[in-house]
Amino acid sequence: MIRQATEADVYYFFGQRGLAVPPNPLVNLCLVVSCHNASMLLILAPIDDEQAEVHICCPRQSVKKLRKLCDEGFGYCRSQGFTKLYTTTDNRQIIDNTVKKLGFIYVTDYNDSKVYRKEL
Numbered sequence: 001m002i003r004q005a006t007e008a009d010v011y012y013f014f015g016q017r018g019l020a021v022p023p024n025p026l027v028n029l030c031l032v033v034s035c036h037n038a039s040m041l042l043i044l045a046p047i048d049d050e051q052a053e054v055h056i057c058c059p060r061q062s063v064k065k066l067r068k069l070c071d072e073g074f075g076y077c078r079s080q081g082f083t084k085l086y087t088t089t090d091n092r093q094i095i096d097n098t099v100k101k102l103g104f105i106y107v108t109d110y111n112d113s114k115v116y117r118k119e120l
Helices: 007-016 060-079 093-101
Strands: 002-004 030-035 038-046 051-057 084-089 105-110 113-119
Touching: 002 060, 007 030, 007 038, 007 051, 030 060, 038 060, 051 060, 084 093, 093 113
Parallel strands: 051 084
Antiparallel strands: 002 030, 030 038, 038 051, 084 113, 105 113
16 A cells, blocks of 8 residues: 655654654655554655656664565556666665665766665
8 A cells, every 4th residue: 555655654764764853844745554553654756757756764663574565666657657766875885785676787886875776
């Protein structure tokens, strides 16, 4: 199931990972993806009609279902007409490995981050 996130959802998911919520979070870019008693926050920022930047915030208790959650979320992105998704990592090996397992490929470095792309 996919639904529009509320501000409370953003605070919940960020809080589960110990992240600070930016002032005035853009909840219109955030979706809650749920399946198999697990959930994650999918932040979807369109670049143009076919490309979007995505970021994922998944509570530790849902990490085992991350691949299924991402399949659901990325399927939604595909249904909205996106053909390429981009994400960035902060050069932590575990995050880099995770995005690779989700089907992203390394593109370049940008502003102290690694940029990855996934073709849908």
